[in-house]
Amino acid sequence: MMSLFADELPWRFDLVPGAVVLHRFALHEASGLLETITAVASQATFRHLVTPGGLTMSVAMTNCGQKGWHSDAHGYRYTTHDPLSGKPWPDMPANLRLLAQRAAQEAGYPDFHPDACLINRYVPGARLSLHQDKDEQDRAAPIVSVSLGLPAVFQFGGATRQSPVQRVLLEHGDVVVWGGPSRLFYHGVQPLKEGAHPDTGAVRYNLTFRKTC
Ligand code: MD3
Ligand code: FE
Numbered sequence: 001m002m003s004l005f006a007d008e009l010p011w012r013f014d015l016v017p018g019a020v021v022l023h024r025f026a027l028h029e030a031s032g033l034l035e036t037i038t039a040v041a042s043q044a045t046f047r048h049l050v051t052p053g054g055l056t057m058s059v060a061m062t063n064c065g066q067k068g069w070h071s072d073a074h075g076y077r078y079t080t081h082d083p084l085s086g087k088p089w090p091d092m093p094a095n096l097r098l099l100a101q102r103a104a105q106e107a108g109y110p111d112f113h114p115d116a117c118l119i120n121r122y123v124p125g126a127r128l129s130l131h132q133d134k135d136e137q138d139r140a141a142p143i144v145s146v147s148l149g150l151p152a153v154f155q156f157g158g159a160t161r162q163s164p165v166q167r168v169l170l171e172h173g174d175v176v177v178w179g180g181p182s183r184l185f186y187h188g189v190q191p192l193k194e195g196a197h198p199d200t201g202a203v204r205y206n207l208t209f210r211k212t213c
Contacts, residue, residue: 059126
């Protein structure tokens with residue numbers, strides 16, 4: 001017997017103009033997404049990239065799609081091939097692409113065609129300091145983000161590093177669509193707290209779908 005009360009209803013919320021939280025939008029397909037992440041990572045392993053400044057990131061990353069994000073001493077950029085293996089990045093699986101397109105449509109972007117999906121993996125203590133995503137040429141396209149596993153406190157500011165910062169908890173199955181005025185806003189993720197999620201253990205994943213060119 002299905003309970004009427006076991007699960008929250010999905011709800012949506014505009015964080016700032018252009019940024020739409022679709023709470024639990026991906027919840028019912030989360031296990032399939034996690035299997036897909038495992039399959040992608042078997043072809044392009046998670047790695048800790050080094051920033052141009054020489055710091056090793058605490059978040060581990062991989063990619064799928066025609067392009068993948070990479071960072072090393074030479075800078076940040078999108079590549080067609082995984083610099084670690086020399087092979088093209090794994091194809092973006094249909095379940096990932098379709099989820100990103102449905103979420104973008106829901107937020108008012110009916111023609112979202114991402115060519116890159118960056119997959120971030122956090123363990124307790126891992127964080128992403130305040131930054132802008134500006135390595136993509138197409139600034140009219142939104143970025144769609146999907147959170148899985150342990151919850152994280154997401155920080156978002158404004159157009160400058162000095163803008164006041166707000167915080168929101170991103171939980172398993174939450175999707176956020178960042179477009180319009182919010183597309184270039186500063187944002188980051190606070191250090192992941194210890195915990196155990198039934199589906200991922202002590203891990204948080206975040207998928208970000210991007211149109212890079
Ligand atoms: C706001 N990832 O990979 S997703 C990133 O949870 C990144 O792993 C975070 O920031 C994470 O670059 C946050 C939410 C997000 C993604 C892109 C944005 C928020 C954004 C671009 C513009 C403004
Ligand atoms: Fe970002």
